Amino acid sequence: MTANEILDLLYGTLRTTGIYNFQWNIVIMWGVGCLFIYLAIAKKYEPLLLLPIGFGIFIVNFPLVPLMGYSHGHAQLLQVFYHYGLEWEVIPCIIFLGLGAMTDFGPLIANPKTLLVGAGAQLGVFVTFTGTVLVGFTLKEAASVSIIGGADGPTTIYLTQHLAPQLLGANALAAYSYMAMVPLIQPPIMRMMTNEKERKIRMRQLRPVSRQEKILFPLVTAGIIALLVPSVIPLMGMFMLGNLMKESGVVGRLTDTAQGSLMNIVTIFLGISVGATMHADKFLSWKPLFIFSLGLVDFAVCTIGGIVTVKIMNLFLKEKINPLIGSAGVSAVPMAARVSQMQGLRYDKSNHLLMHAVGPNLAGVIGSAAAAGMFIAMFD
Amino acid sequence: MKNWIFFLALVFFMPVASHGEDFLGAPVIPQGTTIKKTEDRLEMKTQLSHDEVIAFYRKALKDFEDIKFRNWKDATYIEDDGKMPWHSITVSKGGEHGTEIVIVKDNWTWIIGTLILRYIGVFMVLMILLIGMSISGKIISRSVAGMQAKKAGN
Numbered sequence: 001m002t003a004n005e006i007l008d009l010l011y012g013t014l015r016t017t018g019i020y021n022f023q024w025n026i027v028i029m030w031g032v033g034c035l036f037i038y039l040a041i042a043k044k045y046e047p048l049l050l051l052p053i054g055f056g057i058f059i060v061n062f063p064l065v066p067l068m069g070y071s072h073g074h075a076q077l078l079q080v081f082y083h084y085g086l087e088w089e090v091i092p093c094i095i096f097l098g099l100g101a102m103t104d105f106g107p108l109i110a111n112p113k114t115l116l117v118g119a120g121a122q123l124g125v126f127v128t129f130t131g132t133v134l135v136g137f138t139l140k141e142a143a144s145v146s147i148i149g150g151a152d153g154p155t156t157i158y159l160t161q162h163l164a165p166q167l168l169g170a171n172a173l174a175a176y177s178y179m180a181m182v183p184l185i186q187p188p189i190m191r192m193m194t195n196e197k198e199r200k201i202r203m204r205q206l207r208p209v210s211r212q213e214k215i216l217f218p219l220v221t222a223g224i225i226a227l228l229v230p231s232v233i234p235l236m237g238m239f240m241l242g243n244l245m246k247e248s249g250v251v252g253r254l255t256d257t258a259q260g261s262l263m264n265i266v267t268i269f270l271g272i273s274v275g276a277t278m279h280a281d282k283f284l285s286w287k288p289l290f291i292f293s294l295g296l297v298d299f300a301v302c303t304i305g306g307i308v309t310v311k312i313m314n315l316f317l318k319e320k321i322n323p324l325i326g327s328a329g330v331s332a333v334p335m336a337a338r339v340s341q342m343q344g345l346r347y348d349k350s351n352h353l354l355m356h357a358v359g360p361n362l363a364g365v366i367g368s369a370a371a372a373g374m375f376i377a378m379f380d
Numbered sequence: 381m382k383n384w385i386f387f388l389a390l391v392f393f394m395p396v397a398s399h400g401e402d403f404l405g406a407p408v409i410p411q412g413t414t415i416k417k418t419e420d421r422l423e424m425k426t427q428l429s430h431d432e433v434i435a436f437y438r439k440a441l442k443d444f445e446d447i448k449f450r451n452w453k454d455a456t457y458i459e460d461d462g463k464m465p466w467h468s469i470t471v472s473k474g475g476e477h478g479t480e481i482v483i484v485k486d487n488w489t490w491i492i493g494t495l496i497l498r499y500i501g502v503f504m505v506l507m508i509l510l511i512g513m514s515i516s517g518k519i520i521s522r523s524v525a526g527m528q529a530k531k532a533g534n
Binding site: 212 | 448503504506508509510512517
């Protein structure tokens with residue numbers, strides 16, 4: 001064997017390694033992936049999602065890794081998760097099934113007025129849409145970006161996959177990042193939008209809700225949503241099925257599976273698939289950066305929308321609502337409700353707003369799904 | 381027959397036609413008569429049938445992204461959700477004296493209008509849900525109270 005042949009052999013071997021195919025832009029993505037892993041582990045920001053997303057970003061940004069492409073006509077591992085989980089819009093719906101099985105709609109049923117707060121808090125979604133179109137996004141992209149303010153991860157993923165799949169990674173990441181930062185983003189806005197007297201408003205204890213009411217709620221809600229916004233019934237139908245399973249009390253095993261093992265399994269697939277969509281070639285452009293900055297504005301306007309809605313309602317109500325629970329209308333269950341509770345306690349040590357804030361919080365989930373349905377109907 | 385010959389000729393020369401005259405980038409059907417033309421709106425009339433005009437636009441717009449054909453009762457509405465300078469092409473149905481075509485410029489009035497409507501729509505959905513919940517809640521509360529009173533009576 002001549003020296004040239006040996007060199008050719010070595011060269012051929014080198015060509016099959018990642019080192020030969022190395023590009024500098026992937027280093028940035030390693031940094032982004034590691035940042036989200038750090039936030040998940042050290043800061044505990046939405047760790048269940050940010051950790052697999054961060055790892056997904058990290059691992060797909062190595063040259064030649066057989067993860068998100070096709071080999072010999074067969075989809076590679078993460079491509080399979082992505083295709084069947086996200087492209088087929090299965091995972092967000094299964095997550096909603098689990099969320100439904102975890103959720104107690106009692107506070108919302110006891111005080112259904114708070115449903116309107118969930119609608120008011122969608123203000124940012126529609127305002128952001130305009131801003132996003134102005135900077136050059138298409139209408140479909142604008143719709144998918146603006147839903148971030150609804151602070152509902154599965155709805156954001158569902159709508160983005162439907163309208164602008166190329167933005168899936170950036171949108172999902174922005175949604176979950178800002179949801180994790182609700183305790184940082186909302187309090188200053190809440191203080192700015194309310195005065196001390198309003199923050200101290202005490203609300204009457206919620207009435208007890210019968211089991212029959214709780215069983216009927218998912219049926220009524222699914223029926224109304226199916227009639228008015230049929231395009232989101234895959235999400236809302238699964239949400240209400242999960243809740244019906246829980247409230248019926250007769251399918252404990254199914255409820256446990258939906259809110260436990262099944263939810264955990266799909267969360268893994270969701271996180272890694274979303275992260276895997278963020279390859280340097282697609283992600284490193286002005287659009288994801290813009291989505292991140294606009295997402296913050298979106299969140300802020302949604303928070304303002306919820307608080308303003310409560311203030312407007314108070315003009316007509318005998319029993320006033322504490323506007324601090326308005327911010328919970330952005331969904332982000334249960335974090336946003338906890339923020340309302342913490343802010344309430346700050347101004348009155350014995351004013352517990354948590355259960356009152358759960359109502360608008362759940363209304364926010366329904367409201368953001370309704371907004372998503374409006375967008376899907378607009379473009380389908 | 382004359383219409384058919386014209387239509388076949390139109391299809392045959394389609395590639396030429398689609399690169400021919402346009403209004404704000406939207407293809408304009410050849411041999412159509414302009415009724416009214418402003419900066420942001422073009423109204424035309426043609427002797428072709430509705431289906432022939434739609435066939436023309438389907439072919440002419442096949443390479444365009446984000447184009448939707450909405451089949452309405454009295455017209456077909458071709459809408460662009462992308463970045464084209466035009467927003468819609470409305471092709472009327474069932475006209476005895478030819479088919480009317482209206483091309484409208486992309487405009488903010490439409491975007492803002494539809495957003496406001498949809499925001500109100502979210503309120504309406506939740507308002508109807510609120511009414512539904514209130515009614516069902518009252519019915520159930522009453523029946524539960526009735527059943528409890530019955531039990532207490534026994």
